[in-house]
Amino acid sequence: xxxxxxxxxxxxxxxxxxxxxxxxxxxxxxxxxxxxxxxxxxxxxxxxxxxxxxxxxxxxxxxxxxxxxxxxxxxxxxxxxxxxxxxxxxxxxxxxxxxxxxxxxxxxxxxxxxxxxxxxxxxxxxxxxxxxxxxxxxxxxxxxxxxxxxxxxxxxxxxxxxxxxxxxxxxxxxxxxxxxxxxxxxxxxxxxxxxxxxxxxxxxxxxxxxxxxxxxxxxxxxxxxxxxxxxxxxxxxxxxx
Amino acid sequence: xxxxxxxxxxxxxxxxxxxxxxxxxxxxxxxxxxxxxxxxxxxxxxxxxxxxxxxxxxxxxxxxxxxxxxxxxxxxxxxxxxxxxxxxxxxxxxxxxxxxxxxxxxxxxxxxxxxxxxxxxxxxxxxxxxxxxxxxxxxxxxxxxxxxxxxxxxxxxxxxxxxxxxxxxxxxxxxxxxxxxxxxxxxxxxxxxxxxxxxxxxxxxxxxxxxxxxxxxxxxxxxxxxxxxxxxxxxxxxxxxxxxxxxxxxxxxxxxxxxxxxxxxxxxxxxxxxxxxxxxxxxxx
Amino acid sequence: xxxxxxxxxxxxxxxxxxxxxxxxxxxxxxxxxxxxxxxxxxxxxxxxxxxxxxxxxxxxxxxxxxxxxxxxxxxxxxxxxxxxxxxxxxxxxxxxxxxxxxxxxxxxxxxxxxxxxxxxxxxxxxxxxxxxxxxxxxxxxxxxxxxxxxxxxxxxxxxxxxxxxxxxxxxxxxxxxxxxxxxxxxxxxxxxxxxxxxxxxxxxxxxxxxxxxxxxxxxxxxxxxxxxxxxxxx
Numbered sequence: 001x002x003x004x005x006x007x008x009x010x011x012x013x014x015x016x017x018x019x020x021x022x023x024x025x026x027x028x029x030x031x032x033x034x035x036x037x038x039x040x041x042x043x044x045x046x047x048x049x050x051x052x053x054x055x056x057x058x059x060x061x062x063x064x065x066x067x068x069x070x071x072x073x074x075x076x077x078x079x080x081x082x083x084x085x086x087x088x089x090x091x092x093x094x095x096x097x098x099x100x101x102x103x104x105x106x107x108x109x110x111x112x113x114x115x116x117x118x119x120x121x122x123x124x125x126x127x128x129x130x131x132x133x134x135x136x137x138x139x140x141x142x143x144x145x146x147x148x149x150x151x152x153x154x155x156x157x158x159x160x161x162x163x164x165x166x167x168x169x170x171x172x173x174x175x176x177x178x179x180x181x182x183x184x185x186x187x188x189x190x191x192x193x194x195x196x197x198x199x200x201x202x203x204x205x206x207x208x209x210x211x212x213x214x215x216x217x218x219x220x221x222x223x224x225x226x227x228x229x230x231x232x233x234x235x236x237x238x239x240x241x
Numbered sequence: 242x243x244x245x246x247x248x249x250x251x252x253x254x255x256x257x258x259x260x261x262x263x264x265x266x267x268x269x270x271x272x273x274x275x276x277x278x279x280x281x282x283x284x285x286x287x288x289x290x291x292x293x294x295x296x297x298x299x300x301x302x303x304x305x306x307x308x309x310x311x312x313x314x315x316x317x318x319x320x321x322x323x324x325x326x327x328x329x330x331x332x333x334x335x336x337x338x339x340x341x342x343x344x345x346x347x348x349x350x351x352x353x354x355x356x357x358x359x360x361x362x363x364x365x366x367x368x369x370x371x372x373x374x375x376x377x378x379x380x381x382x383x384x385x386x387x388x389x390x391x392x393x394x395x396x397x398x399x400x401x402x403x404x405x406x407x408x409x410x411x412x413x414x415x416x417x418x419x420x421x422x423x424x425x426x427x428x429x430x431x432x433x434x435x436x437x438x439x440x441x442x443x444x445x446x447x448x449x450x451x452x453x454x455x456x457x458x459x460x461x462x463x464x465x466x467x468x469x470x471x472x473x474x475x476x477x478x479x480x481x482x483x484x485x486x487x488x489x490x491x492x493x494x495x496x497x498x499x500x501x502x503x504x505x506x507x508x509x510x511x512x513x514x515x516x517x518x519x520x521x522x523x524x525x526x
Numbered sequence: 527x528x529x530x531x532x533x534x535x536x537x538x539x540x541x542x543x544x545x546x547x548x549x550x551x552x553x554x555x556x557x558x559x560x561x562x563x564x565x566x567x568x569x570x571x572x573x574x575x576x577x578x579x580x581x582x583x584x585x586x587x588x589x590x591x592x593x594x595x596x597x598x599x600x601x602x603x604x605x606x607x608x609x610x611x612x613x614x615x616x617x618x619x620x621x622x623x624x625x626x627x628x629x630x631x632x633x634x635x636x637x638x639x640x641x642x643x644x645x646x647x648x649x650x651x652x653x654x655x656x657x658x659x660x661x662x663x664x665x666x667x668x669x670x671x672x673x674x675x676x677x678x679x680x681x682x683x684x685x686x687x688x689x690x691x692x693x694x695x696x697x698x699x700x701x702x703x704x705x706x707x708x709x710x711x712x713x714x715x716x717x718x719x720x721x722x723x724x725x726x727x728x729x730x731x732x733x734x735x736x737x738x739x740x741x742x743x744x745x746x747x748x749x750x751x752x753x754x755x756x757x758x759x760x
Contacts, residue, residue, distance in 0.1 A: 058658055078664045088659040091677045100673065104665045152663070279624060279705075288724050293708065310624060310705035324613035325623055428723030435725070453725030481613060483621075 007068045007076055007155050008187060009033045010055065015064035017050055017211075024050045025061075026211040032189075036203035037182045039219070040191040043240050047211040048191035049085075049160050055189065056082050056158050068156075078105075080156040081149035085164050087141040089133040094125060094140075097133050098148050105152065115151050123147035123177055139170025146177045157181050159190040163197065175201060195235050199223055207231040209240060277306035278488045281318075281326035283397060284426035286471070287311035289446035289515055294508050299495055305488045313396030313426065321345060321474075324481035327489040332397035332444075332471045346474035351519040352496050353505050354470040357401060358448055359461035360431070361387075361440035369440075375464040376409055383409070386419040388439035392430050393422025397469075402442045405466065431457070444469055446515040470519060473497075496520070533731030540732055548733075552740065555713040558626055558700070559693035562633035563641075567686055570638050574645025575671040578653060592646060595639035600632075604702030607632045611703065624705040629713070632699040637689035644685030648678040687745055694741055714740075 010032040017025040025047050032038055040048040053059040055066055057073040068076045089097050095116050102112040120126050123143045128136060133144060142162055149157055159178065163171040178201065182188045192198055198205060202219040207228060215228040226232045234240045286292050287309060296307045312320070314331040321329050322345050330352065331337060337349045359369065359378055367385040369378040382389050392399035406412050413420035421439070423430045427447040434441035435455045443451075448459065473493050478486040495501045497520035505518045540548050577588060609615050611623040622628045652674045660670050675682065697715035704711030706720060714737045721730035 053658075056662065058661055077662075082658075082662045084658065088656060090656075090673070091680075101663050104663050104669055284723070306709075308624065308705070308707045308710055310707060323615075324618070426723050428725060432723070432725060451725045453727055483613060 007071070007079065008035065009069070010187075011065075011067045012055070013065045013067075015051075015054060015061045015066060017047075017054060017059060018062040024211050025054065028064075028208075028211070028213045030206060030213055030216050032187075032204070034204070035182075035185060035187045037178070037188045037190065037201050038204045038206065039198045039202035040189065040206050040208060041195070041198050041202075041234075042193065042208035043234065044193055045210075046193075046208040048193075048208055050211075051208065052082070052158050052160050052189065052191050056080055058082070076155075079154055080158060081152045081154040083142070083145050083149055083157070083159040083162050085161040087138075087145045089141060089144065091134060092132065093130045094133050094136065094144050095120065095129040097144060098151050101148055101152055119147040119151040122150055122180070124173075137170065138166050139173050142166060142170070142174050143177060146174065146181070150177075150181065154186065156187045156189070159188070161191055161193070163194075164192075171197075195237070207234070209234075275306055276304055276488055277308055278327040278485045278492060279308045279310065279325070280328050280330060280492070281310050281312065281316075281320050282330040283314055283317065283332060284311050284428065285332075285398070285444045285447045286330060288426070288428050289444075289450050290510065291446065291505070291508050291516060295501075295504055298504060299492065299501075302500075303491060303495065305491060307492060311426075313392070313394045313399070315395030315397075315400070318345075321476050324476070324483065326476060327485045328473060328475055328492060330471060330473045332469055333400045334470065334472070336397075336400065337472050337474060340474065344480060345477055347477050349472040349474050350493060350497060352471050352473050353502075353516040353518050353520075354468060355445050355516050356462065357398065357442055357467040357469050358445050358459050359440060359442055360434065360448060360457045361460045362438040363456050363458050364438070365460060367440065370458075370460045372461055373463045375405060375461060375466050378461045379405060379409055382440050383413065383417075383419075386417075388419050388421060388437055389413075390430055390434040390437065390439045390441045391420060391422045392427065392442075393424045394426070396426070398427060398442060398444060401469070405442075408466075446510075449510050449513055449515060471516075530731065532728035533735060536728045536732030537735040540736065548736075550709065551712055551714055551717055552736070554626065554711075555694060555715070555737075556740070556744075558629045558713060559633060559690060561630045562693050563637055563686060563690045565630065566634045566638040566689060567641050570641035571645050571675060571682065572671060574642040575649045575675055577642075578646045578649035579667065579670060579674075589646065592639055592643040596643050598636060598639065599698065600636055600696040601698035601702065603635050604632055604699035607635065607699070608702050623703065624707060624711060626704070626711055628703040629700045629711060632703045633693040633696070636696065636699060637693050640689045640692060641685050644688065645675075645678075645682060648681040648685070649674045652678050683748060687748060690744065691741060694737070694744075 012028060012030050015025055015028045016023060028051065040051060042048055050059065054061055055073070057077040066073050090100055092100070098116045098119055099112055102115055107115065120129055123146060125140065125143060125147055128140060133141065136144065146162075162178070163174050166174065175197070178188060178190065190201065198219070205215070205217055205219050205222040206213060207215040207222070207226065209230055215222065215226055215231045217226070222231070223235065226235060230240055282292065292309055296309070300306050310320070310326065314333050314336065317326070317329050317331055318336060318340055320326050321340075329346070337346070340346045341349050359375070361367070361369065367381045367387040369381050372378045372381075391402055403412065421433070421437070423433045427443055428451060430441060431443060431447065431451050432453055433439070435453050435457050438456055473496055475486065475489045475493055476484050478484040499521065502518035502521050505516050506514060508515060577585070577592070607628065608623065610617045611620065611628055612618055613623070622631070649671075656674065656677070660673065665673065695715065697719055700711070700713055701716045701719065704713070704716065706712050706716040714733060718730045718733045718737070721733065
């Protein structure tokens with residue numbers, strides 16, 4: 001499914017990110033044209049999180065550029081939403097957590113009430129609306145952060161290893177929500193080290209290792225046989241350093 | 242699903258805040274708007290209960306509230322020198338005269354007197370019980386190196402104590418570890434003497450009303466050098482225009498009037514008269 | 527031991543008889559200390575949050591100072607405020623010396639660093655936790671402060687209670703700026719000091735017991751209200 005998207009293409013040109021003399025991201029360039037689900041794949045420490053944060057504007061590149069459509073990252077940040085590996089939830093009820101982001105965005109109380117109800121229903125969380133968010137299970141918590149992202153109605157959803165700490169049942173639930181997001185025409189970019197998950201979800205794969213982009217290909221082509229030897233070893237299940 | 246829960250909490254929080262704000266406003270606004278003067282006096286007049294007895298009567302008759310800050314004579318005078326009191330009631334004649342001479346006070350007016358006594362442990366290691374010559378008694382305390390607790394706080398009592406030592410020859414020296422300075426009011430000093438089974442100079446009124454005597458007893462009294470006269474002084478309004486001179490003078494006049502003097506004489510604790518009026522005799526001269 | 531049984535009996539007697547003199551003193555203590563704490567909190571909470579969230583030259587020194595001022599000696603605060611409010615002092619015209627307002631000011635100064643420093647620490651810790659999320663959703667600085675303060679409410683409540691504890695228990699500041707004037711500026715702690723100095727140790731201890739009971743009551747009330755939302759507060 002391809003829809004017209006004013007934030008696409010995402011053009012990353014020679015991005016570098018250096019901290020304490022060490023390059024976490026080294027000379028990465030790519031272009032993403034289509035909506036759908038893009039997976040950043042690679043072993044732990046490859047720089048996937050960092051790249052996501054650079055695309056979202058939480059980090060600034062040391063050199064190089066990142067542009068969404070014709071716009072700078074900062075201009076479009078509020079049209080994106082990000083889900084972190086450990087769900088970041090406030091010490092309040094589930095509904096109040098969704099309420100919080102809507103308040104930050106300045107929605108009226110009537111609007112907020114409506115959107116909260118819709119988002120929680122979309123995520124199947126209506127029953128636990130008034131439970132303190134920190135008391136929810138891991139799967140419920142992560143579903144809540146995705147519902148919260150849904151409430152913002154972003155053009156782009158970025159996820160940083162969202163199911164890394166979840167059991168299979170919770171993982172399935174979260175993956176369903178992610179698919180739902182992509183199915184609604186939003187651009188989804190997700191980082192993961194889990195090959196099986198990538199196989200289940202990806203339309204497109206970017207393979208990273210040691211801060212470098214080693215391969216960029218449509219999912220089915222990548223999964224049946226990646227060109228890069230390291231990538232091939234990775235999806236064969238080897239430990240790639 | 243209830244999103245009015247945070248609102249409920251907000252109301253409770255605001256409610257609490259409103260209550261406290263109201264209390265604070267009340268505290269702020271209740272600063273006395275009625276007529277009142279500030280009297281700096283000594284811990285002996287406060288602790289003996291004399292002021293607690295006299296001042297409500299004065300207020301009833303004149304409508305003027307007297308706010309008492311009870312500190313030592315020295316501190317009372319220094320407070321008054323900064324304009325923080327309207328009237329002082331103190332008991333050290335040389336300091337009072339200096340105070341008036343330097344222009345801080347209008348006039349020192351005799352009000353009443355009592356006396357000082359020396360109290361000490363019932364065991365009386367220095368053997369001073371019954372002696373009527375205070376110099377001899379202090380001499381014995383010093384030579385026997387019995388523990389003596391001094392006020393050490395520049396109060397009227399402290400200054401009198403120092404002058405009594407001076408009459409003997411010299412102050413207890415730096416190395417006199419039998420001489421302990423409490424740096425506190427009469428009551429606190431008596432507490433220390435009581436706990437240490439030590440000797441101490443006290444005004445009689447504070448001694449009679451002191452609640453923690455334990456082994457202490459009254460041992461020496463009657464020497465004319467132990468006479469303790471109190472004077473009242475109005476702070477000079479020319480020095481500090483904000484002084485409530487009219488009300489202050491009204492209080493002084495009342496104290497030395499027949500009414501005030503009779504009340505002072507009538508004040509008793511445990512059947513003892515604690516203060517003896519002086520003003521009417523002076524008026525009679 | 528006799529003093530203690532004496533004291534308990536006295537305390538019980540005072541409470542049962544509802545001595546009007548006692549209630550006047552207790553009410554004044556609560557008025558002064560609660561006002562001081564609320565006034566301090568109004569300024570210390572946002573200030574602590576701001577220091578936690580912003581960078582500026584000399585920040586490290588400011589944080590050290592904030593923490594150090596939690597140990598301000600009450601007598602020193604009392605003395606400084608006395609000098610300021612004295613009729614020969616710079617603020618003498620206000621005529622606030624020896625009034626409850628002066629006592630509120632003194633206790634506010636004492637309590638402010640406690641609330642500010644503990645707020646700063648709380649907000650800093652929460653900031654670590656929430657920073658990426660708050661930046662991701664585009665919260666402005668005042669929104670961030672409000673979010674972090676509300677989310678840290680349990681810890682902040684504890685900080686405020688710590689401030690209240692300091693205020694209601696101190697005697698050095700209020701006795702100097704208040705003058706311990708009967709019916710006017712006499713509070714629980716200064717009364718205890720006075721009764722002790724009169725040798726009335728049983729009465730003093732009795733009042734002390736009442737003071738502790740009041741502190742417990744206030745703490746219980748606050749924790750109950752504050753803990754209503756989340757079931758576990760400790």
